[in-house]
Amino acid sequence: MDKLTKEQRHRCMSVIKGRNKIDRNKFRDKEEQGKLASMGWHCITVWECQLKPKVQKQTLEALVYTLCHIFLEDRRIKHYEPAENDIPMVAEPMIDYNTNIDTL
Incomplete structure (x- = not known):
């Protein structure tokens, strides 16, 4: 670098x-x-060079494809299969009415 002006x-x-x-x-x-993704947003980056006339059509077609894919994925029916131990109990615990109330 010493020889550089x-x-x-x-x-x-x-x-x-x-x-x-x-x-x-x-x-x-x-x-x-x-x-943004953690808040549920989707991010798409389009660079300025991708909007030049030579590649603009390709870029826009790719953008349409990506947006359609995101739209369909977000609305896809998601099947849920709960595990047997995964089911929460919502009923009250069983009470034996033959016992004395004071012992509960």
């Missing part, structure tokens, strides 16, 4: 700082998406 060093440092910023943004985005 001041301008070249500046560009190198900008790239390094830019990568750090991108990494921090990715980490922050994952955390935020996790929080």
